Amino acid sequence: MAVEPDSAGVRFPPPLIYLGALLLGLAAERFVALRSFGIDWRLLVAAGALLFAAGAAIMLAAAGLFRRLGTNVRPSRPTSLIATTGPYRWTRNPMYLGMALVCAGLAIGFDGPIAFVLLQLLLIAIQTQVIAREERYLEAKFGDDYRRYKAKVRRWL
Template sequence: MSRPAGVDHPGVVAPPPLIYGVPLLVGMVAHFSGAGLDFGLPLRLRLLLGLPALAAGIVPIALALLRFRRAGTSPEPWKPSTALVVDGVYRLTRNPMYLGMALVYAGVALLFDCALTAALLLPAVLTIHYGVIRREERYLTGKFGDAYRDFMRKSRRWL
């Protein structure tokens, strides 16, 4: 996909927090209005599963944001990338923020026992994968060339 001259961003379909936030909100509204499906999990199990997922999601997001700040580049994929961030949490995954958002989402769905909300995570992750990550990869390959291709070989897309 070629970009018009002067366009220096990946052209993602929507901001990732919105891609995760809309289905999360829809699922939670359905849940609290009585229309959502429940897992039927006891509170202790919901806490045992949901809290670690929530925490496991917050950590990579925070670490990634710190790396972007240190590199002096924007974490928002609708803005130009001025530096390639490949260290820290990025050694484990090329997309720690999107992985973290998915884990936070899953944690919320588990904590509130929302099966419908959990089911809506799949379309969100697919949208992130095809509408954000793949576009970012093309953009970053074009912008940073061999340095980004090398990073792609060393770090997995998700985990």
Template sequence: MMATLIRLPQVWVLGFAVIGWLLGRLVPVRLPLGLDLAGTFLIVAGIVLMIWAALIMRRAGTTVMPGQKPARLVTWGPFAFSRNPIYLGDALVLTGIMLAGHAVLGLIMVPAFILLANALFIRAEEAMLSREYGADFAAYCAVTRRWL
């Protein structure tokens, strides 16, 4: 069970959010009201982006599960501007949680999550896509950035 859970990026986001929140409690900073609202907006935007990407993948008949062989290379919808919109959504949610929770010190968890996602998930997924879709994936990478 634990081995399955650590393969889910959202479990890592939750862990990073808890650590970030705790760091934020070490050095509490009251943010201006606008940043509170910006944090809430980022949470909602991240969730919407993840749902949109998952729906596009489902419509394309491919998996949303990290590490599973994709049935199709998806390059439209949110995948037209980011090769990893679900991970981008995770990062937006994590940023939003830190801002909305006044956990300024916890914002260091956002780049930490991005580095972890690249190392644990994205590189392996991109290698798999490269093996499966060769020149098509290379062409996609040439015009679409990994994050933004």
């Protein structure tokens, strides 16, 4: 992915990072003894579907807001403003939160404890390699406006 100079400098699309970790975890289930949460499949599917739906709704609402505001969704492109409405009133990273909930829902729904554990490790990577870059970029570009927003709204929830 081409990274523009006026951007957070994220080189790999975060949705593909989430998808890769999920697929790796689900594939690992075939080779490791721990293959189940040990919970009735109906409960797993229901919980997974609920998390998936919540995550998709948050993610789509955030991406839709960016489009309506006329700023780029992709972190490899320039940001023209700080979104502070919609889901951005509660979390500075609703798209990443939404992707995490979608992955958690799929891991639980497919009875994939390894995929669920990998998600926890993935979130550390997203925090340090993607969100940290975005925060440095936004602070450099928007200064006190971003620092005030950052002081009022949590990173995740």
